[in-house]
Amino acid sequence: MKNRNNYAFFTAALLALSFSYLINEKWQPRVSAFMNSTYFSASAKPMIKKNTIQVALLLDTSGSMSGLIEQAKSQLWQILNTLANTEKENEETKLEIALYQYGSPTYGKRARQIKQLSGFTTDMDLISKKLFALGTAGGEEYCGEVITTSISELEWGKDDSNFKMIYIAGNEPFTQGPINYAQACQLAKKQDITVNTIFCGTYQEGVQTMWKQGAQLTDGEYMNIDHNQTTVYIETPYDKKINELNQKLNETYIPYGNTGKMKKENQTKQDSNAFGYSSANAAERAYFKSSKKYKAESWDLVDAYEKDKEVIKNIQVETLSDSLQTLSVEELEVKIKLIRGNRASIQNKIQSLNSQRLIHIENNSKESAEGSNLKKSIENSVEKQAKKKGYKVKN
Secondary structure: OHHHHHHHHHHHHHHHHHHHHHHHHHHHHHHHHHHOOHHHHHHHOOOOOOOEEEEEEEEEOOHHHHHHHHHHHHHHHHHHHHHHOEEEOOEOOEEEEEEEEEOOOOOOOOHHHEEEEEEEEOOHHHHHHHHHOOOOOOOOOOHHHHHHHHHHHOOOOOOOOOEEEEEEEEOOOOOOOOOOHHHHHHHHHHOOEEEEEEEEOOHHHHHHOOHHHHHHOOOOOEEEEOOOOOOOOOOOOOHHHHHHHHHHHHOOOOEOOOOHHHHHHHHHHHHHHHHOOOHHHHHHHHHHHOOOOOOOOOOEHHHHHHHOHHHHHOOOHHHOOHHHHOOOHHHHHHHHHHHHHHHHHHHHHHHHHHHHHHHHHHHHOOOOOOOOOHHHHHHHHHHHHHHHOOEEEOO
């Protein structure tokens, strides 16, 4: 009996030692590696946003707002270029856009006819895609509700260095809906979010329907526009060359991952959408694509490698083009570096040509100095408010 007890004790001790070895030497390192992996840490620890420009566009898509949606589509790249050129001195800034529609029962899938088309993203091709898919239909325009929804749903930065703005555009009274506009704007102000209101109609009507009051509650800008005004483009001698360079720029993108091919196709599609308005508008898009604010690391291997050199070691080879699948990691790295250098050269050429293009536009502009469209309103308000947050719009 004594021998049996000794044997049982010895066996239990051996099992305990073996289990301890497995935990400490085998399993723990793997668990720790998983816990510290990019995927897991990104889920558990949200990245702190600093020096980030965040803009939520809330667009009325009720039946009378087809002109507003048309301006948003046709002026998108001009607006984004203004925001891309808004920076802090000697500091890198990030640009994020979110998009909502409200006032359309056909497209608003939720109660109160509000729909988030995109949360905050650096993927401006996605924003363009969502805009071009928009239509209009009669509905109820609840301004207080959509402002409150965007504040609660979006991942607004908490750091004081962030520049946070809401632009809401529409033509019905600002007072409509179950949530009081003043309550919604006060909520925005508490979170250091500036609400800018754009009334589609006469200045005085916007004042009477409380659009101006809504903006004033957050020290924002109240603006009125003629939403049916057609966008005026000024063609320049530089547009053709810029657009030719844009085609070469597209060739420097290497799609990878599950969404790579789809995103690459969308890049081309949004080029086509921009060109559909004019070659001048296409040049505006090409200029944005030449800036640091055009981000494609989620699907382009060149941008992804610049952000994280380890990406090529864990890539799904089968998602690459056939010509790249046979390359070794070292060969692929050399290829990426060569393409990155070529891309930088093309982007610099576009930037240089665009400087000349802007001079030509300034000398031949037919637009009213006051302006009365979406682009002008956003440009003017960004310049005013940037100074308050330590930002500046570069010329």
